[in-house]
Amino acid sequence: MSTTPETSAPPPRKRRPPRRVEVTNVQVLSPAMRRITLKGTELEGFAPEAPASYIKLIFPEPGQTEPDRPLPDAPRPKSMRTYTPLAVRPDVHEVDVDFVLHGEGPASTWAAQARVGNVLFLMGPGPGYALDKTAAEHLLIADDSALPAVENILAELPSSARVQLLVEVISADEERTLKSTAAVTAQWLPRGSDHRSAGVPLEKALRSLAIPADAKIYLACEAAAMRRIRKLLTDELGIDRKNIVGRGYWKLDTINHPDHDYGEDN
Ligand SMILES: Cc1cc2nc3c(=O)[nH]c(=O)nc-3n(C[C@H](O)[C@H](O)[C@H](O)COP(=O)(O)OP(=O)(O)OC[C@H]3O[C@@H](n4cnc5c(N)ncnc54)[C@H](O)[C@@H]3O)c2cc1C
Structure with missing residues (x-):
């Protein structure tokens, strides 16, 4: 047997x-x-x-x-x-x-x-971001830790894509030109050296941004800020959650935050 x-x-x-x-x-x-x-x-x-x-x-x-x-x-x-x-x-x-x-x-x-x-x-x-290269509108919301991810995305978008980019950095001296064939409108948002205010400049800028309803949104920053911004987008600004990919890239007061913090995305 x-x-x-x-x-x-x-x-x-x-x-x-x-x-x-x-x-x-x-x-x-x-x-x-x-x-x-x-x-x-x-x-x-x-x-x-x-x-x-x-x-x-x-x-x-x-x-x-x-x-x-x-x-x-x-x-x-x-x-x-x-x-x-x-x-x-x-x-x-x-x-x-x-x-x-x-x-x-x-x-x-x-x-x-x-x-x-x-x-x-x-x-x-x-694995990375399943970028929809056919989408006309993109919103990239990032802090400096996710700037390389943003540069990856910008490098792959076609010239027909329109991108609104919000990037939170420590100081205004961090601003530099990012390469892309897409039409990019960028706002560089200094946070200051106190990392406890992580996400606040992004939230402020988002409240006065006109976001196309069908924009594909990549959101990557401090973990608690990512969750607050996701809620702001869905609950306050009426964005459909299926258009948002959220990633916590680091977490205040946490050593080696895990690489798979997807917030509510599963
Ligand atoms: C998918 C993914 C991709 C990433 N890509 C990059 C990248 O290309 N470049 C990059 O710089 N980072 C990137 N990060 C973020 C990076 O992994 C973290 O910042 C990491 O914690 C840095 O390790 P560390 O040893 O310097 O600090 P740790 O020992 O992990 O943390 C010590 C303390 O530093 C603080 N801290 C950690 N990171 C930051 C930060 N970015 N800003 C302010 N305070 C912080 C926290 O309060 C923490 O308690 C990425 C994260 C993920 C999940």
Whole structure:
């Protein structure tokens, strides 16, 4: 008699080994934003499928110059954080990542001191935003942590698309030109250095914005602000919730906020 069960659970999904990458360039984009190029032959085959996808970066622990290479399927290291692959150049095994220098945290602290030759481990990519490229109207609501996601989206939109962009930054010095063939109207909204007011400038600007009823909305910022803004859009401004994708990118007073905070989106 056969002992093979009639139905068997699928084998556990094998995680791809982390890829070793080295810093090859550090660019100062603005006082609080660094663009860091990561390069390595282990990036072979690295190909995000959608804009605003994510990667996991593993930073050195205090006292280390180089992070330990995590063993396959071992618990995730404490100093792993979520970032956006901004520009990927597969032919030369490079990816650019933009870091907000928000203050203390393994990622922000590392980025503020990053030098050519520094080593990180990179995992991913994870899924991104199912961008509707046929939609005529888009509203992108983001803070600086989601600016790379916004740049991904802007890079993929056709010239026929109209985009209203609200972006909350630490100070007016953060403003820069973003590339897109779409017709973009941008408002840069300084928050100041007190992160406790995260989301307030976005909420204020939204209340005086004319939002087309059929606009596709991507909303990504501090987690509590994302929830408040989503409610403002649906309950106060009458936007259909099916047009909104909300993502909590970080959370005040929370270390390593998870990469899958979708608020009410499931
Ligand atoms: C899908 C996804 C993509 C992301 N892409 C990017 C990206 O491309 N670039 C980027 O800079 N960030 C990005 N983030 C946000 C980033 O993961 C967090 O900001 C992360 O917490 C930074 O790690 P840290 O080690 O610096 O701080 P942590 O140790 O995680 O946090 C320490 C403290 O810092 C504060 N804090 C954390 N992040 C911020 C912030 N952005 N602004 C103000 N205060 C903060 C919190 O109060 C927290 O208590 C992304 C997040 C997600 C979910």
